[in-house]
């Protein structure tokens with residue numbers, strides 16, 4: 001019974017996409033931290049904790065609302081409480097392989113840290129011969145780059161790491 | 165925790181919160197006025213991040229019984245504010261809406277010096293005895309990396325451009341350092357903050373700040389002016405600039421509140 005609920009909650013969370021990148025869900029981004037529930041008279045009260053990518057990110061409020069709405073679609077769920085935590089901190093190594101693929105398909109280079117340095121591959125041709133045009137892109141979490149191999153501008157998600 | 169200890173913890177967190185709150189506000193005033201469109205985007209991103217940091221400190225204050233985070237950010241009066249005087253200073257003469265004559269050199273110097281000081285404080289807070297503050301510091305630190313990189317680039321590039329730019333930067337550095345004296349100060353709560361090991365002492369942090377800044381200045385052949393104190397913001401002493409900022413911020417907040425009705 002309860003494992004069924006857990007599965008349904010996971011599925012609901014997977015329908016919540018990054019408001020700006022609809023190819024990746026909050027599960028793909030590794031924003032999901034914990035879930036718990038208590039039985040009520042006619043179903044379950046669910047509490048989910050999420051980790052914000054960047055603290056001032058304006059998308060967080062939208063993600064919170066969309067997560068609440070998605071969870072309320074689960075048949076037995078009566079009430080939901082979606083809370084952001086900063087401990088543990090979200091780091092970019094929480095992004096799943098599927099998330100990495102989703103970002104690339106959207107033309108965004110996924111974040112990679114190698115030996116404490118930011119490694120960027122062009123999402124189109126894979127070249128590392130790239131230059132940072134603007135560290136701060138359209139959102140706090142992204143930068144604007146230029147690939148000197150295939151001559152395409154692209155965006156990259158900034159790595160967030162305790163190693164840097 | 166005794167009541168005196170709770171108050172000292174609150175005092176430190178007000179200092180951190182109010183610093184980032186005013187810093188973010190002054191940064192956001194540059195929207196549409198920065199030297200180019202890319203810088204507009206970068207400045208507002210940094211302001212947004214910093215406002216996010218302030219919001220988290222206000223949340224920690226709410227958690228120790230200081231009241232609602234939103235209200236703590238918006239409705240406290242100037243003499244209740246504990247931010248450094250440096251971050252409340254106007255960007256230049258004129259108002260955002262009418263004839264702003266903002267000084268970009270001052271913005272770059274203030275932002276770089278402040279961000280470097282924030283980095284020094286955050287590194288120390290990572291070892292704070294108050295666990296929620298230590299955890300938040302780990303998170304803030306990861307975002308700060310990009311802010312510091314951004315302002316350090318501007319700082320060195322402007323210093324290396326024209327002779328006029330260099331003079332403006334020197335003048336800005338003079339003004340920034342004249343207000344820097346309260347930045348590492350903890351005000352009246354210093355003793356208990358020390359005893360509780362919430363953050364390391366003022367002297368240690370100033371030394372680290374100088375150590376981080378010196379190689380950059382040596383490369384640019386810049387002499388750092390003397391650090392002075394005009395007002396001690398940590399004790400609620402402020403310049404008239406703070407009142408103006410708070411009334412603008414407060415108006416927006418009150419408008420927002422009434423919009424709910």
Ligand SMILES: [Zn+2]
Pocket residue numbers: 122123124125126127147148149150151152
């Ligand atoms: Zn390429």
